[in-house]
Amino acid sequence: xSSPSWVKNAIFYQIFPDRFRRAGRQGLPEASGPFxxxxxxxxxxxxxxxxxxxxxxxxxxxxxxxxxxxxxNPIFASSANHRYHTSDYLKIDPILGGEVAxxxxxxxxxxxxxRIILDGVFNHSGRGFFPFNHLLxxxxxxxxxxxxxxxxxxxxAYNGKPNYEAWWGNPELPKLQIETxxxxxxxxxxxxxxIRFGADGWRLDVPEExxxxxxxxxxxxxxxxxxxxxxIVGEIWHEAPDWVWPAxxxxxxxxxxxxxxILGYVGGEKLNRQLAAQSGLGQLPHLDGAGWLEWTxxxxxxxxxxxxxxxxxxxxxxxxxxxxxxxxxxxxxxxLALELLFTLPGAPSVYYGDEIGLAGGHDPDNRRAxxxxxxxxxxxxxxxxxxxxxxxxxxxxxxxxxxxPACAESERMAFWRGRLLITVNASAQPWLVxxxxxxxxxxxxxxxxxxxxxxxxxxxxxxxxxxxLEIWAP
Numbered sequence: 373x374s375s376p377s378w379v380k381n382a383i384f385y386q387i388f389p390d391r392f393r394r395a396g397r398q399g400l401p402e403a404s405g406p407f408x409x410x411x412x413x414x415x416x417x418x419x420x421x422x423x424x425x426x427x428x429x430x431x432x433x434x435x436x437x438x439x440x441x442x443x444x445n446p447i448f449a450s451s452a453n454h455r456y457h458t459s460d461y462l463k464i465d466p467i468l469g470g471e472v473a474x475x476x477x478x479x480x481x482x483x484x485x486x487r488i489i490l491d492g493v494f495n496h497s498g499r500g501f502f503p504f505n506h507l508l509x510x511x512x513x514x515x516x517x518x519x520x521x522x523x524x525x526x527x528x529a530y531n532g533k534p535n536y537e538a539w540w541g542n543p544e545l546p547k548l549q550i551e552t553x554x555x556x557x558x559x560x561x562x563x564x565x566x567i568r569f570g571a572d573g574w575r576l577d578v579p580e581e582x583x584x585x586x587x588x589x590x591x592x593x594x595x596x597x598x599x600x601x602x603x604i605v606g607e608i609w610h611e612a613p614d615w616v617w618p619a620x621x622x623x624x625x626x627x628x629x630x631x632x633x634i635l636g637y638v639g640g641e642k643l644n645r646q647l648a649a650q651s652g653l654g655q656l657p658h659l660d661g662a663g664w665l666e667w668t669x670x671x672x673x674x675x676x677x678x679x680x681x682x683x684x685x686x687x688x689x690x691x692x693x694x695x696x697x698x699x700x701x702x703x704x705x706x707x708l709a710l711e712l713l714f715t716l717p718g719a720p721s722v723y724y725g726d727e728i729g730l731a732g733g734h735d736p737d738n739r740r741a742x743x744x745x746x747x748x749x750x751x752x753x754x755x756x757x758x759x760x761x762x763x764x765x766x767x768x769x770x771x772x773x774x775x776x777p778a779c780a781e782s783e784r785m786a787f788w789r790g791r792l793l794i795t796v797n798a799s800a801q802p803w804l805v806x807x808x809x810x811x812x813x814x815x816x817x818x819x820x821x822x823x824x825x826x827x828x829x830x831x832x833x834x835x836x837x838x839x840x841l842e843i844w845a846p
Contacts, residue, residue, distance in 0.1 A: 393426030573603030661785030
């Protein structure tokens with residue numbers, strides 16, 4: 373069974389629902405209290421009031437940019453603005469607009485040829501989830517004891533160290549006992565329910581913490597029976613071929629290793645490595661052109677060719693600092709990193725706002741509200757992202773699994789995508805490619821970028837400007 377056919381053509385946009393777009397319509401019951409000011413710095417507990425209605429209002433913006441798939445951070449009922457504290461897996465959060473808004477969003481997205489995948493948080497729930505709430509109220513008399521890993525009663529859910537297993541010891545996130553048949557059946561029902569509702573797949577939160585691979589095999593079966601074209605991608609931060617079909621249960625994993633290589637190469641001396649290291653990105657590698665080619669080849673070849681185009685390739689997410697901030701405000705480097713992401717095998721994913729240069733450090737700063745005043749946008753990053761998306765859709769070679777290194781010199785390098793040659797200059801100085809990279813001699817023309825061609829003694833050569841990427845025709 374190969375990956376869903378649509379994924380190799382997918383260009384994902386990750387949305388943190390509370391922070392993307394506020395709309396006039398809300399769900400029922402409506403929240404009566406005020407939301408935080410949209411333009412004020414985000415806080416850990418505060419809500420900005422973004423909704424699914426608001427996302428639907430801006431689908432035309434996403435379509436105009438070229439995005440055709442959306443990965444939504446959690447949208448189920450929750451007490452947290454990020455909604456990883458699930459209180460009801462079968463209910464869309466009323467603050468986001470509820471089921472009516474989700475149905476509207478799906479209809480509007482599908483009418484534009486867009487897919488939507490949901491964030492599934494099944495390792496742990498929130499304290500408001502009905503089985504845990506039942507345990508809080510009834511203690512040892514509750515019939516839901518086997519839904520969690522309880523050590524003793526009464527539960528210490530709000531004061532002191534929790535006396536139950538919780539994600540990273542956080543009492544707000546009690547760990548579900550997946551081996552309990554009732555828990556297992558409930559989660560599998562949830563997985564199937566939302567696919568049949570119309571969602572196009574699942575992004576699965578911390579799946580490695582559920583050690584039961586049989587559960588994930590059952591999860592895949594239930595989802596694929598509901599829709600064989602549903603996409604299943606796991607949040608795994610390292611290379612994980614054993615988790616990808618046919619060895620494992622997922623169609624793909626979030627390809628953080630690929631993104632780490634791009635950050636380490638393009639960021640150069642401007643990369644804020646200390647900031648990155650304080651997130652899940654860890655210590656980013658110091659890579660020159662040759663080092664990046666070696667790193668990327670290892671990451672790509674870790675997966676079967678049939679699944680390589682399904683990997684979810686990303687640079688940043690809600691769990692990392694923002695791209696422009698990690699590059700210390702250097703927009704040229706940010707644009708180059710995004711361009712490079714779009715030329716590699718796999719489905720590229722852009723974290724909302726990175727395409728217009730939204731800044732942000734650690735959580736919650738990396739989850740700022742999207743600034744809809746275009747005067748606050750970096751138009752150069754936006755232009756380059758839009759143009760590379762147009763070309764990726766036009767050139768079949770950029771959506772195939774083929775990838776081969778070509779040559780490298782210091783901070784510059786080139787690689788093949790099928791018949792296309794991609795040249796990348798991560799330095800500030802121009803690069804005369806033909807003097808060190810003989811492959812360019814067979815190129816017939818420039819398809820993308822601002823490079824120039826010349827004939828030096830009967831041999832073709834090309835000049836690639838600093839911090840730019842060029843694509844050369846066969």
